Amino acid sequence: MDDLATYAENTWCPGCGNFGLLGAFKKAVRALGEKGVSREKIIISAGIGCHGKIFDYLKLSGLYSIHGRSMATVQGMKIANPELKPVTFVGDGDAFGEGIAHMIFAAKRNADVTVIMHDNAVYGLTTGQFTPVSEKGFKGPSTPKGSVEEPLNPLALMLESGATFVARGYPVKLNHLVNLMVKAVEHEGFSFVDVLQPCVSFNNTYQKYNNLVEIMDRLPEGYEEAMGVAKRRDKFPIGIIYQEKKPVFHQELYGDWNPVTKRMSREERIEKVKGLLAP
């Protein structure tokens, strides 16, 4: 029996890259459990799109958010109770179209959350439009003559925004992806995992990725080399591209406070308010 599954009927297309991602995350949760990170503390969110359905398929607590906003949702979870380990699943259109400001700012402030991006370079659930990361010339129902925009590079953008953990994985390399997810959740600070996810219905990239994905043999040395790896167009190197230790947002904001577990008693709060109300 799969102790991380719910009764929700899986409605992804047969062969969808999301199946591998879901399997990898379940393995990561179990591996984290063995390392002492209890699954009760892993709290999840997701945006809206094919990727978001993973929320229903995982027997983990959290909030199924709205399109583009789950990065904000998980930051709010962390601020409220820093004992939790928030993880959000996002789509590439979800994160870098609707929600790009939240992505940049979550990285900028080094919010201690994990973002796993289902990167299929297409809006699947709305029938195949181009996304912010689709290649120029991508043909979809909103761009029948081909997209005229250059794509964003999510890895480079997250690096430049201040992300302290940036990685790329591929579900076909399952155990490699599991390891990236474990490391991302363990990382203290903003973790971004770009998962190359073929969409069998609208952007089938299996062949391309099988040919061009390459497991990196070492962590790039520093920001400049990481940026070089992020910007490569001949190959898709997978692995941890950048990792750095920096103070995290909630600790910078309020030190060792915890709004939920350290909440003042009513009596204490009233006394404080009375003090401020004195003329």
Added chain:
Amino acid sequence: MSKDVFTFLVGGKAGEGVRKAGSVAASVFAHIGRRVFHMDDYMSLIKGGHNFSVISTAKRRITSHYVKADLVVALDKRSYDMHLEHLAEGGVLVFDSDAVKEGMGLGVSLLAEAKKYPNPSLRLGVGSVAILAAAVGMDKEQLKHVIEDGYPRDIENNVAYAMTIYEMVQPKIGGKFKLDAGDNERPILTGNEAIALGAAAGGLDVYYAYPMTPSSAILHYLAAHDKELGVVAVHPENEIAVINMAIGSVVAGARSMVGSSGGGFALMEEAFSLAGMVEAPLLCYLGSRPGPSTGVPTYTSQGDLNFAIHQGHGEFPRIVASPGSMEEAFYLTAEMLDLVWRFQTPGILLTEKHLGESRMTVEIDAGKASWPEPVMHDKEEYKRYLDTENGVSPMLFPPSEELIKWDSYEHDELGITSEDPDTIAGMQEKRRRKAKAIVEHLKGMKTVNVYGDKGPVILTYGSTTMSVLEALKAGGIDATVVQPIYLEPLPVWELDRCRDREVIVVEQSCSGQFATLLREKAQIQPKAVIKKYDGRPFDPVELAEKLEGVL
């Protein structure tokens, strides 16, 4: 105008310490036990332009400033020209003799004297306090204390300047407006401060906001007192992040609140519906200013009533309430926190710039604030959307061995997405039952304030209530003032009493949104609707005349 009231007006450019002088003047009155109402009129700029501060004081409770002042201090030519007509009968106008060569009233070389010190323009406000001190009969020792308390930076120069100005005006206007002491010294609060403190007293854990006038002061206040109060204040990248973070915090168990105004609140609308769907208890503060769009950022309006009541797409219950005074703002904020947690749905605390940023002496007993006690899970298997008789499902927060799923899609009881017709209809009905439960609960609460019992009924709400109450005093008018504190659901059960009486509606909107609401929901047909929509709050004397005109 009722002569139990003394009004002081100081006007000048932004950056000349006008608002600060207003605050110090208010403290002078409060310190001798008098009641104070202080309104700042300022433009959306940092330096220059024209700002003025009006402070009215009385020994009784006073709920509005008066536009006509007994003592007017004009720090520049523009203030002189503008406020000449704001001088009450028997009043005194003091102006800067360098800025106005031949003026009516008393010219004093305010700027020339200030130039003997560093940062002369910053010092002009100090001069206006010295003029006030002389006019109300304070001696030099008392003035010295006022300056020391009010201007702790550069005390020596400020005191020296104040003494020079005092000596110049004292022989001419000294003791002209001697003020009796009142009974008790009371704290002076803005509505925004009252809301921040009410939220803290009501159990707030986290406050999120993006700066926007006139709501920013709550963010500033809570950020300044975060450690002391144990409330976290966060300023994220935009209002969309604000409300989505707040909902995330709710899921983790924190009592969360957001604040904004007009356009910023419009950006929150998407996630306001999210809160309705996932049944998130979330308190939203909406401080109104004249719209549409950017409108008039630093002025007042009640044009957002419909916006608040109809916030969000789809059908879900929401609670909207508007406080009629600074004291009520304090208690109502805590009460709203309690209500949104009790019913797990979003609520809006609707106010105006006039309430949020005006200052008033208050009597508040913090111990009387509500404190949320939501229904918590205690059975075996947890279901986030357990279908109950009143539609309210018990709450549970992570970390927990139970599965806690909040879902923005329509969902089943466990919180798993569903497109099943029976499940959809069942959940719609669950949320509808919650709306009915809110009405039943409100019926047991004080949802309407009634002042007086004679004469015709004046229906009003929000900060306009304060204007109406002061207008009745100013004009010696007998009327019954009925102020619904709750606007959604509207307490129609309390408004029945108005239906067979002569009703006048007073509100600060152009289309008469409040009057329309009363007609539609409570079948009240007002005899007249007095409206004001120029961004300025009512003057009690002007409003009294308008009321007399229709009564």
